[in-house]
Structure formats: structure tokens, C-alpha cells
Amino acid sequence: MQAPAPARLIEGGLPTDALIAQVLVSKYADHLPLYRQAQIFARQGVSLDRSTLADWVGRAAFLLRPVHERLLETLKRSGKLFADETTAPVLDPGRGRTKTGQLWAYARDDRPWGGTDPPGVAYVYAPDRTAGRPIAHLCGFAGVLQVDGYAAYESLARGGAVRLAYCWSHVRRQFYDLAASSPIATEALSRIAVLYRMEAEIRGRSAEERRAARQERSRPVVDALEAWLREKLGLLSRKSNLAEAIRYALSRWAGLSLFLADGRVEIDSNTVERAIRPLALNRKNALFAGSDGGGEHWAVIASLVETCKLVGVEPQAYLADIITRIVEGHPQRHLDDLLPWAYQPTPALKAVA
Template structure:
């Protein structure tokens, strides 16, 4: 027996709905006809699955709408880019309540990651693009066996001001793990949010110095930081109590010796060098950098949310810019649901098709939790134990 892998290219098909009218001869002016099925695009041609395919191609596979239009033309279907853009906008409008509910769920967590990246947006009045921001808020408790499912939500804002995360996370109480951007510090002004900083950003600064040539101080800093990461590799997947115990035993001695060593090296070098800048960056964020030692829920870095930024960067590279502020908001809405679906091993096309279909058919807002991506995840099989 021999097997071969074959492919059947995707094909368009036309679905015809017939709704005959019935009249009663014995009655006066009584004509009955079944109601038309609900549709996302009233009077339009696409099914919900067709629109979902456009969304997944654009935001998961990073195919701009003009490229999708070219692909459809090769298949004999003439769909203008503006038509596809209208489908995206209508779908995003219907999906906004699910996006908002996803954000509310994440804000109810006790530990989140946050990051931001640029979102170029067309500015028609000036004939140029302006630089907006997509803020990303992520949760992933799997490294310490947390019960909450992973997720990420993006929120568009026209700038990078500190008011933005304060507004987005207005009810959040817990630990927020971030990079060194000072805009997050306003969140920690009260007692509700504690900031944990990222050792990966510290590592990057010393690595750039060591990679450029002989740099004994930077190389020694990298060696000590690498010891943290070796310990983290060994404890990933343990409970947060177990992680904290190992860190107290193995990581704390390294931390306790690193701070005075950095301070001593800073006193021996020129204060105008890149090395001095890297050391000051580390020392000025010390409390947030060592917070992971006493809390097993905290990661050593914010790479979790940085991984969630990569799909945004790919889409930005291929599409160049969003057509408007509204387009950037559509981007945030749909990308949030797609990336959260991927984090939960849910197939995005099937997920979006089902969610859009349910919303169009009047799914109640009181049951939005049923439409969140993790509600579609396969439940692990349970077996009775004697």
C-alpha cells in the first residue's frame, strides 16, 4: 500500500435559497412565505464562511485585501478590494462585543502582560500616514498550571501616552509584566497594580555590547543572567508555589550578588558609555526585575506578549498601513479573536464562521462567554478512576 498527499484547491460555490409563496384560495389575501435566513451582509452575496475566510486570510495569514482580490480573480470571481474591506468592517462591527468581553475577562485576572507596537494609519487629510499604537494585553498561566485559559487582546489608540493603558486596564488589580517603557509607571501609582519588568530587555542591552567586541563586564552580566534562565527552564510547568520555592533557594543568591556587582562596575567606568547606560537601566528597574523571585506566577521576562506582537508586525509589513482609525480598530478586534483562538488550539476559520453566524442569528449579549475562543477548545477526556 502506498499513500500520496494530494490537494483539492478551494472552490467557490453558489448557495441558492428558495422560499416559495403559498396562498389559501379559501381565504382572502393570505399569502405565506418562510422568512429569509439572517445574513451578515444584507443584500450581499457572501456567506458567513466566505467573510470568515477573508478575515483569516488577512489577519492570520497576513494576505492584504488586494492580494486576496487577485487570488479570487484567478478563480474567476471578481471581488473588488473595497468590497472585501466592507465585509471586514461589517464583521468587525458585529464582533466588537466579543472583543470587549475578552478584554473584560483578561482584566479580571491577577497577572497580565502588556506591550505596544506601532500601527501606521492612513491620514487622508494630509495625504500621509500617521503612527497609531496597538496595545496588547496577554494572559498565559500555563507555565505555572494556572486554571485560566490563555488569551490576548489588542486595543487601538492614536498615541502612546500613559493614559491609554490606564484607560484600558481601569479595573485591573494585580501584577502587570512589561518592558521598561515609563508610560506604564502611572498604573503603579496606586496600590492596585504592581509592575514586573523584563530580564530579556536587560539581556538584550548587554548582548549588543558583548556582540560588538570584547566586553568583559557585559559578558559577565550575560553569564549571570543566563543562570536565571537555566533555573527557569527547569521549573517551567511546576505550580507557582513550587516555582517560588526553587527561586528562593537558587535564584535569590544570584540576585543578591548581582546588584552590588553592577553598582561596583558602574563606579569604575565612564558614565557616558553604553555600558553605563545598560547598568543604570537595570538598577533603576531593580524592584520590578526581582519581583519574580517572591511570586511564582511571574515570568522572568515579557516574551509571552512579545510573541503576540509578531503577528501584528507581519500584518503591518504586508499591508503597510490601516486605511483609517476605524480600520485599525477593526484590526485590533479581529486579530484579538484570531490570536486567542490560536493560543487555545482552536481553528480560526471554523471559529469565526460559527461566531459570526450565531451573532447574525441573534445570539444574546448575555451569553457572550459562549462565543469566546476558549469556549470552542476541545475539553480533555476524563476517565473514571477506581
């Protein structure tokens, strides 16, 4: 008599779900490309081809896709999100070189104003950067979307369900690049710095307290800055870099001022830019994804890993556990139980911890 073998992601294979989770976390959290992981295994006497590891990653990403979809759906039910995008080089075998895909990031973090929804981020891979991508990704979302100055997001606001809040950090960068040779740019930086000092003082307070403080102290600064920028713009050549920086700010002034009237809104979109950094590190080390499918796998696994990090869940234990649960038949109607912020380790994992 022999007990049936436990279900595994790789049927009939040797790798356990814990080993596959280690490969995923090494690749997407610790930024170790698969060829380096293969070298590490080889030094330990384990011969694993890179293509074998890639097959494991693909199978895991396919299995976890419903969890990723539920994560994005849950974030879209929020009243406020951040959005940004970054390049994702993808191998293009037909032409013998890489093409440029995009990883779009949609993040939530209400902790600066004491919101009760847990933070999270969902990445979505797309082969291009057209305006139709965020429209499709955020279908059903209604609320405030905090973004940089990329024009593709403007189409989301046309129906009125989405309000765009723009990023003061991007405005500041325009002037920072010119400050060494321009007193006007230096003065603009000084005025924007006043707003950031104010934000540092009220971080962590309730949304209503933040709104009241901004109305009292930040609004006069913003109103004076707008008038001052319009005055200086009339003195500059229209073709100068400084005039371009001023027009960048003034053309987005309504979105830049939205944080004054809504305490939930941040002064910048640095929250989602921080969520983009791990993608950049992975891109630097791995150079490119093997295909559009590889880009989609990247989005699925990175979303779960980075959300784990935001909510303080250990990603390797999390991935190993939920892979096992899904393989053993976890019901689709209870996918919410597998999201990182709802994750509860099994008793066996708690005992090990």
C-alpha cells in the same frame, strides 16, 4: 411558498458568513492583504473589488466588537497580565501620508505554572502612545502587570493596586549589544544565563514550587548580580553605553526581582512579545491601515484570531460560527459563550469536522 432567507451579515448580499470568515482569517492570521485576496479571487473567476472586501471586514469587526470588549474585560479580571505595544501605521488622507498609531497588547498565559485560566490576548488600537492609554485600557485591573521598561506603565502602579514586573530579556539585550567589546557586558550575560537555565528547569511546576526553587537558587544570583553591577557602575564613565545599560537594570531592580517572590510571574515578558509578532507580520505585508477605524477593526479581529490560536481553536470555523450566531440574535447576556475558550462548534460543524 418560499422559506425566508437565513439571516446574514451582508443583508441581501451573496457572501456567506463562511466566506467572510475566510477573508478575515486570510488577512489577520495568514497576513494576506485584501488586494492580494482580490487577485486570488480574480484568478478563480470571481471579480471582487478591494473596497468590497474592506466593507465586509468593517461590518464583521463592528459585529464582533462586543465579543472583543468582553474578552478584554475577562482578561482584566485576572491576577496577572502581560502588556506591550507596537506601532500601527495608519493612512492620514488629509496629509497624503501615514501617521503612527499604536496597537496595545494585553495577554494572559498561566500555563507555565499550571494556572487554570485559559490563555488569551486582547489588542486595543489607540492613535498615540501616551501614558493615559494603558491607564484607560486597564481600568479596574488589579494584580501583577509584566512589562518592558517603557515609562508609561509606571503610572499604573502609583495607586498600589498594580505591581509592575519587569523583563530580564530587555535587560539582557542591553548587554548583548555591547558584549563584543566589553568583558563586563559578557560577564553580565553569563550571570543572567544562570537565571534562564533555572527557569527552564522549573517551567510547568506549580507556582509554590517555582517560588521555593527561585528563593533557594535564583535569589543569591540576583543579589550578587546587583552588588556586582553597582560596583562596576562606579568604575565607568557616566556617559558610556555600558553605564547606561547598568542604570537601566538597577533603576528597575524591584520589578526585576518580583519573580523571585511570586511563582506566577515569569522572568520576562516574551509571552506578550510573541503575541505582537503577528501584528508585525500583518504590518509588513499590508503596510498600513486605511484609517483609525481600520486600526480598531485590526485590533478586534486579531484579538479573536490570536486567542483562538492560543487555545487551539480553528479560527475560520470559529469566526464563521459566531458571526452566524450573532446575526441570528445571540443574546448579549450570553457573550461569554462566544469567547474562544468557551466556544463549542454547532452540531453541523462537528459533523463536517
